[in-house]
Amino acid sequence: MAKSQTWLYFSSPKTFYPLAGKLIPWFTALAIVLTVIGLYMGFFVAPTDYKQGDSYRIIFIHVAAAWMSMFIYAVMAGYAVIGLVWNVKLSEMMASSLAPTGAIFTFLALWTGALWGRPTWGAYWVWDARLTSELILLFLYIGYMALQSAIDDPRRASRASALLAIVGVINLPIIYFSVRWWNTLHQGASVSPEMAPKMAADMKTTMMVMVFAFWMYAIAIVLARVRTLILEREKNTAWVVELLEAKQ
Amino acid sequence: MSQWHSIGEFFAMGGYGFYVWGSYLVTFGFIIAEIFLVRKQRRDVRKQIARLARLNDKVDET
Numbered sequence: 001m002a003k004s005q006t007w008l009y010f011s012s013p014k015t016f017y018p019l020a021g022k023l024i025p026w027f028t029a030l031a032i033v034l035t036v037i038g039l040y041m042g043f044f045v046a047p048t049d050y051k052q053g054d055s056y057r058i059i060f061i062h063v064a065a066a067w068m069s070m071f072i073y074a075v076m077a078g079y080a081v082i083g084l085v086w087n088v089k090l091s092e093m094m095a096s097s098l099a100p101t102g103a104i105f106t107f108l109a110l111w112t113g114a115l116w117g118r119p120t121w122g123a124y125w126v127w128d129a130r131l132t133s134e135l136i137l138l139f140l141y142i143g144y145m146a147l148q149s150a151i152d153d154p155r156r157a158s159r160a161s162a163l164l165a166i167v168g169v170i171n172l173p174i175i176y177f178s179v180r181w182w183n184t185l186h187q188g189a190s191v192s193p194e195m196a197p198k199m200a201a202d203m204k205t206t207m208m209v210m211v212f213a214f215w216m217y218a219i220a221i222v223l224a225r226v227r228t229l230i231l232e233r234e235k236n237t238a239w240v241v242e243l244l245e246a247k248q
Numbered sequence: 249m250s251q252w253h254s255i256g257e258f259f260a261m262g263g264y265g266f267y268v269w270g271s272y273l274v275t276f277g278f279i280i281a282e283i284f285l286v287r288k289q290r291r292d293v294r295k296q297i298a299r300l301a302r303l304n305d306k307v308d309e310t
Contacts, residue, residue: 043258048251054262058271065275104278112271119267217279221286228290235297244297 027220034213066109072102080162092158097226103141129182
């Protein structure tokens, strides 16, 4: 097989299906191990915060969920572009598989943020720039999934929802920079590449462990969902019928 | 157990128990629910395809 085709080898549903099957257990194991470590560190290693007491421990899952909600949307939009421009079926299926997990992380970011905000700011919800743009992200995810299920033909549905996903990408920088541009209630970035650390070392390490745990989990769950989507959309192909007959 | 002197103190979470456990339980509740939903979806699709295959076999026979 020509060198240039090797990376294309896994871009067909037929070859990607078994590959994803082999990868899922590894990512699942990593997610479980990292979550256990993260939870242990979060509750037993990270010290009580001198100002916020123990309510700050929500940060470990709040930040992890928030980062994942934005990261998954970016990856989803990326697959949507590939699916739209080059008509790659597998990319369309990956984009569809990412949306539910992204929506869940967005909701969890809002939920954990509200429960952290109540004792710290005194309110579950404030029409703050960061919170509002994250809420818009949740509506974008739901809109994407709704649009996709509203159109019967999977290819047209993917194309239409890809356009929505691409338009929605503008919301990501808004969320990220919202704390600086509008400087409303939500605090600025405590962790960013160019800045000196503003968090205690073990608090930051714990948070990063949870971020990776959620990342591994997201990969495992999305790969599992895409395998089902592949079976569903390729159910008339010979390889799917053979595969299922072999399993019978 | 580093800073928690008793189980009760651990769950009290410095008085923020409701908020901390409210966040953690809902978060891991959603994650576990998502795992079950994905597995259920997979079972349903496989059953549907198996039914389709049987239907096609029957059509071929007639």
